[in-house]
Amino acid sequence: MRRLPLAAALLALGMSFQASAKDDALLQQLLQRLDRLEARNAELEKEVKTLKGEREAMGKGLESERISQYEPEITARLKAVEKDVLDMKKPAKLAEKLDGVAVGASLVTVAQGVSGLPEGAQGGSQLNYRADVTVELPLEQWGGVEHKLFGHVRIGQGLGLNTSLGNLTHFASAPNAVAFRASGASPDDSVAVLGQAWYQAAIPLPFGGFKQYSKEKLELTFGKMDIFGFFDQNDAAADEATQFLNSVFVHNPLLDAGGEVGVDANGFQPGFIASYLNETNKTEPWRVTLGVFGAGDEGSNYQRSLSAPLLMLQAEKHLRLFGGLGGNYRAYAWSRDRAARLDGTGTERHSGWGVSIDQRVDEGITLFARYGHLLKGDLPFRQALAAGAEFNGSSWGRGADALGLGWAWLKASSAYRELGSGGDLDGDGVLDFAFAPAGAERVAELYYRYRLTPQFEISPDLQWIRRGGANPEAKDVKVFGLRASLSY
Numbered sequence: 001m002r003r004l005p006l007a008a009a010l011l012a013l014g015m016s017f018q019a020s021a022k023d024d025a026l027l028q029q030l031l032q033r034l035d036r037l038e039a040r041n042a043e044l045e046k047e048v049k050t051l052k053g054e055r056e057a058m059g060k061g062l063e064s065e066r067i068s069q070y071e072p073e074i075t076a077r078l079k080a081v082e083k084d085v086l087d088m089k090k091p092a093k094l095a096e097k098l099d100g101v102a103v104g105a106s107l108v109t110v111a112q113g114v115s116g117l118p119e120g121a122q123g124g125s126q127l128n129y130r131a132d133v134t135v136e137l138p139l140e141q142w143g144g145v146e147h148k149l150f151g152h153v154r155i156g157q158g159l160g161l162n163t164s165l166g167n168l169t170h171f172a173s174a175p176n177a178v179a180f181r182a183s184g185a186s187p188d189d190s191v192a193v194l195g196q197a198w199y200q201a202a203i204p205l206p207f208g209g210f211k212q213y214s215k216e217k218l219e220l221t222f223g224k225m226d227i228f229g230f231f232d233q234n235d236a237a238a239d240e241a242t243q244f245l246n247s248v249f250v251h252n253p254l255l256d257a258g259g260e261v262g263v264d265a266n267g268f269q270p271g272f273i274a275s276y277l278n279e280t281n282k283t284e285p286w287r288v289t290l291g292v293f294g295a296g297d298e299g300s301n302y303q304r305s306l307s308a309p310l311l312m313l314q315a316e317k318h319l320r321l322f323g324g325l326g327g328n329y330r331a332y333a334w335s336r337d338r339a340a341r342l343d344g345t346g347t348e349r350h351s352g353w354g355v356s357i358d359q360r361v362d363e364g365i366t367l368f369a370r371y372g373h374l375l376k377g378d379l380p381f382r383q384a385l386a387a388g389a390e391f392n393g394s395s396w397g398r399g400a401d402a403l404g405l406g407w408a409w410l411k412a413s414s415a416y417r418e419l420g421s422g423g424d425l426d427g428d429g430v431l432d433f434a435f436a437p438a439g440a441e442r443v444a445e446l447y448y449r450y451r452l453t454p455q456f457e458i459s460p461d462l463q464w465i466r467r468g469g470a471n472p473e474a475k476d477v478k479v480f481g482l483r484a485s486l487s488y
Contacts, residue, residue, distance in 0.1 A: 128158025152196035156180035177240035183265030198223025236368035253384035254372035262295025308338035327359030350377035364392035412470035
């Protein structure tokens, strides 16, 4: 009976030892895990310190715009990305500012020779060039009103054959409308002039209405300008750089060769223009334009600009004829105070009217015509007619080429015939020419525009002038030319 408690005690002691061994093993495991946690915590603290140091280094690095090899890599890369983005934004902002800006540039060189001049007349061959740069700068819209600034700089040398033939063709049908030399410049100088500088506002009508639905517009323009950019336009005969060279085909002979516009020595003048455009019918819009310009020796160069102005009124309509082919029909009238008298004894009032028409009659053919009639006052000619056609090269497989043919008729006025019959046209006692004017001066021109590249064209040109200055005894004058045009 006494052995049982001993056995139980031994059993209890064994069980206690086993439990103690298990506790020790568990405790050992806990200690090991604690050691690992402490080691990991030390590593984390080290990493935190490292990250904190890198963050401080990044902060210091970002405070400077310079990129250094000693700063964290991520900072350098971030700065590089920022720099690339800024570099991309700069041209984007510049492009945004330049959006809508239109720049044009051209260089035209003309070589001409002449035959048929009387003995002793100076002619031979002539060479000249002209360069033009235009800039159109749109301004920020205001209340739906679109407005812009326009500038035009011109430079050139050489008067071509205009001086030589001017002495023989008193009607001033200049064979080289490209020729330009700044007023007052010597033949050795090549002086640039600011030919045009004007402002234009396009106001949708009715004023204050919803612009997107507006089909009417009022355009107000003022500044120094080329009057023929707004009046007497013509799609087939208005650009001496690419179309006809003789001035009687570039503009209405009465306005240009006859001098009715009264421009300054460089071909420009100050003015104000109000134009109403109606686009209710989008395919056939119409426009009415009124202009007031400084004209004459003093009015055109800002000395007495509005003391004797030139007034012009033009109505124009775009029509779709011949199966939907486009055409422009313009009629205009003008009035000018203090125009020079034909005999040079003073000034008088001049007034007249004219038309300018261009109409496509086929996919490759455009016809044009101009007529001018002087109602009041006297010029060497009171009536002038110019007509012709431009043929697109698509008919012979050269779609970018063109062939132009023009004919002009300038009838001598009765006052010119009466004065000229005495030989002393301006009454200064010196015989201006020893013939009796009769009939009309006739001019014909043929050119071919050959495109070498989209920016480079050459144009052989042939002109024929008969009865220059309405001189029935004058020989026929032939002018041969070659024009080279570069444009951008």
